[in-house]
Amino acid sequence: MKALLAVLALAAAAPAHAQLDFGRIIDLGRKAVEVAPRIQEATKEYTVEEEVALGEGISAGFLGAIRLHPDERLQRYVNRVGRWLASQTERADLPWTFGVIDTEVINAFAMPGGTVVVSHGLVKRLASESELAGVLAHEIAHVLKKHQLSAIQSDAGWSAAATGAKAVAADQIGRRGGDVLGLKSQLANAGVDLVKDGLFLRPLDRSMEYEADRLGVVVAARGGYDPYGFVAVLTMLAQVKPDESGASITFSTHPAPADRLAELEKVMPELEKYARQPQVEGRFRQTVK
Amino acid sequence: MLMRFLVPLLVACLSLIGDAFAQDAASTNRATELRDRPAPDARVVAPLAADSPVKVLARQGAWTQVEAGAQRGWVRAFHLRFQSTVESSSSGGGGGITSIFGFGSREAPKTSKVATLGIRGLTPEDFQNASPDQAALKKMQSWRADKASAERFAREAKLAPVAVAYVGSGS
Numbered sequence: 001m002k003a004l005l006a007v008l009a010l011a012a013a014a015p016a017h018a019q020l021d022f023g024r025i026i027d028l029g030r031k032a033v034e035v036a037p038r039i040q041e042a043t044k045e046y047t048v049e050e051e052v053a054l055g056e057g058i059s060a061g062f063l064g065a066i067r068l069h070p071d072e073r074l075q076r077y078v079n080r081v082g083r084w085l086a087s088q089t090e091r092a093d094l095p096w097t098f099g100v101i102d103t104e105v106i107n108a109f110a111m112p113g114g115t116v117v118v119s120h121g122l123v124k125r126l127a128s129e130s131e132l133a134g135v136l137a138h139e140i141a142h143v144l145k146k147h148q149l150s151a152i153q154s155d156a157g158w159s160a161a162a163t164g165a166k167a168v169a170a171d172q173i174g175r176r177g178g179d180v181l182g183l184k185s186q187l188a189n190a191g192v193d194l195v196k197d198g199l200f201l202r203p204l205d206r207s208m209e210y211e212a213d214r215l216g217v218v219v220a221a222r223g224g225y226d227p228y229g230f231v232a233v234l235t236m237l238a239q240v241k242p243d244e245s246g247a248s249i250t251f252s253t254h255p256a257p258a259d260r261l262a263e264l265e266k267v268m269p270e271l272e273k274y275a276r277q278p279q280v281e282g283r284f285r286q287t288v289k
Numbered sequence: 290m291l292m293r294f295l296v297p298l299l300v301a302c303l304s305l306i307g308d309a310f311a312q313d314a315a316s317t318n319r320a321t322e323l324r325d326r327p328a329p330d331a332r333v334v335a336p337l338a339a340d341s342p343v344k345v346l347a348r349q350g351a352w353t354q355v356e357a358g359a360q361r362g363w364v365r366a367f368h369l370r371f372q373s374t375v376e377s378s379s380s381g382g383g384g385g386i387t388s389i390f391g392f393g394s395r396e397a398p399k400t401s402k403v404a405t406l407g408i409r410g411l412t413p414e415d416f417q418n419a420s421p422d423q424a425a426l427k428k429m430q431s432w433r434a435d436k437a438s439a440e441r442f443a444r445e446a447k448l449a450p451v452a453v454a455y456v457g458s459g460s
Contacts, residue, residue: 060426064419068429075432083439088450092436099429115429127348129446192421200416214457224448228350231366239371258370265367267456268351274453275350280446 046149048113050166050187052095055113055148057191058199059097062109062117065195069100069120077287081129082116082136088222091144098136106240109200110139112148123288125236129280132288133223134230138216145215147208158194165190206255210263217264221274228275231268234261313345315355318370323362327352334362343369 046054069075075098082098094114104121111117116139118132126132142148152158165186203209213230221227238257255263320339324331327349335357337343343355343364352363434442443450 056426057421059429060421060423061416061419063422063425063429065415068425072432075429076434079432079434080439080442083434083436084443084448087436087439095430095433097430097433099432188421195419195421196417198416215455218453218455221453222451224443224450226350228348228366231351232348235366235369235371261367268367270456271453272351274451275352277451278447280448283446 046112046146046166048094051146051149052113053185053187054152054162054166054191054194055111055115057185057188057193058111058195059115059117059191060188061192061195062111062200063099064192067102069102071100071289074100074123074287074289077283078118078123078132078136081132082140085133085137085219085223086114086140088219089140089144094143096140106237108135108139110142110148112143112146112152114143116140116143126233126284126288127236127279127281128229128232129284130220130225130227130229130278131233131236132229132284133220133225134216134227134233137219137223138212138230140219141212141215142204142208145208145211147204147212150208151202151204152194152199158197158199161193161197162187162190209255210260213260213264214267217268217271221271221277224277226275226277226279227271228268229279231261231264234264315343315345315353315369315371317341317343317364317368319368321364321368323355323357323360323364324352325362327354327363331363335360337364345369 078100079096079098083096086092086094086096091114096114097116099115099117100123101117101119103119105119106122106125108118108122109116116136118135118139122135123132126135152162168186217227217230220230234257238261317337317339321337323334323337325334326332337357341357343357345353345355346361347354348366349363351366353366353369355362355364355369357364
């Protein structure tokens with residue numbers, strides 16, 4: 001309120017030729033007053049548009065540190081598998097984007113808004129498309145449940161950065177009836193800041209990982225794949241020798257594959273009837289080198 | 290100083306990642322049965338005690354084909370344990386981008402930060418200093434598949450969509 005009063009006082013004191021801008025000044029004052037409550041609102045719910053913008057910023061920041069794999073055929077292949085799986089979910093209409101990163105490290109990530117990245121090191125260790133589907137479906141499940149947004153919102157620093165940008169962007173977009181000035185990029189910038197601020201250095205809570213495992217196997221089964229592909233992936237991971245691969249370090253920060261297998265075993269009987277669905281090995285082997 | 294030494298060492302270790310893990314030794318994690326087909330109603334070839342060593346040959350759905358001594362047959366995948374190489378995970382932590390296998394540290398940042406460097410061949414500074422790569426983002430987005438092409442792709446592999454409800458708690 002103070003800000004609005006100050007602006008009004010300024011406007012009243014302005015010489016007559018400034019009157020043309022009076023409406024605009026009021027507008028600015030109103031904005032200053034309105035942004036504060038919007039920050040509170042912003043912490044509650046992201047619109048899909050906001051989630052996507054934030055995710056794009058995170059992705060751009062991530063790709064500034066890690067290169068995409070140059071095999072375009074592989075990239076398009078992974079996108080088709082991923083898009084097919086995502087189409088079987090309640091968030092089928094997100095702008096789903098999948099990428100293979102050029103590193104031999106074993107890993108995969110999901111960003112808010114439907115971007116999923118998997119390492120070449122992981123992909124080449126898989127034996128079939130159903131295993132790839134298991135990995136992608138796990139990441140898709142994180143996006144379905146907005147686990148990343150929850151993580152960002154539960155961290156005071158991250159949440160302040162993202163929320164401030166969101167409030168300003170929402171206000172500007174709402175006011176102008178469109179993102180004519182590219183203000184949505186404020187959210188994307190916030191995403192970049194999150195990457196710089198260590199977003200990739202802290203994994204999600206283990207309960208979220210277990211949930212994504214449970215949902216992922218269902219999504220893979222919905223896509224017509226053998227859902228046990230993901231069980232095979234976890235089994236493969238359990239075999240990775242730390243001394244030889246450096247991978248134990250990766251896993252030490254996450255639920256151990258053995259723990260995840262034990263959790264999955266509780267629900268897999270419900271999916272056993274889909275175990276005879278295709279594993280699709282042929283075109284996987286042709287594409288993944 | 291320690292980091293200066295560890296980073297190149299860990300990065301060098303990465304290059305050693307081969308197919309070393311693709312070994313096929315496992316053992317049973319409970320008393321179970323060796324069956325002649327990958328099905329619950331298949332004939333039992335032999336009972337297997339807990340901790341029986343087996344050699345893994347193939348996988349089919351919920352079943353794994355193994356060699357146990359002189360006999361071959363199928364065991365439930367969940368009844369096998371592979372070499373345990375993993376520290377049991379810590380609880381707690383929060384936040385972070387989702388990752389299937391995790392970059393980074395959940396707790397005890399001092400030790401795991403060093404470790405993190407090795408995993409990725411990337412340091413936290415690489416992320417801090419990286420400028421956002423919009424061109425790479427656009428390139429990745431250019432590889433997107435639309436719904437229709439994904440459907441054609443699925444049909445080519447005889448993948449048929451199935452209605453399956455989510456399983457387990459909290460979903």
